Amino acid sequence: MARCDSGYFCETCGLYVESVIESELYLRYVMGEIPTEGLLTLPDRHIRCNAALAQYIVHEDFPPIVEDRPEHDKRRLDPAWVRDREDLVTRAWVRLRSLPASGLDVRDYPLPDVKPPDAAAFFAAPAEALPAKTPDPEGRIFF
């Protein structure tokens, strides 16, 4: 999603991320992982295009996703940590689906029990937290 309702391009598949409810960026925002300011500046992906995150959505309306990369595969991670992660990501996904019709201000999108990080601290974090921006074939940068 973008500030002008035109959508961001997905970093992975290259197609538009046309709706908040399929946006990894908004899901991570609802989870309390990125500051509000990040919605305008960070690259986006479809939720289903990021298996490392999407594998934690456990819901009858969400066809399960398997992450095969060993370092991200939840089947190889600590079960207690995975349970907590599944709880958080799934609750955020359920909330995300309700947001377009909710009338909530975007600042109230995050789950009530999470607090988005301070923007200054977040953007000062190591580079791996911020996926590289990818120019399109015409050399423009999409966020």
Ligand SMILES: [Zn+2]
């Ligand atoms: Zn995609």
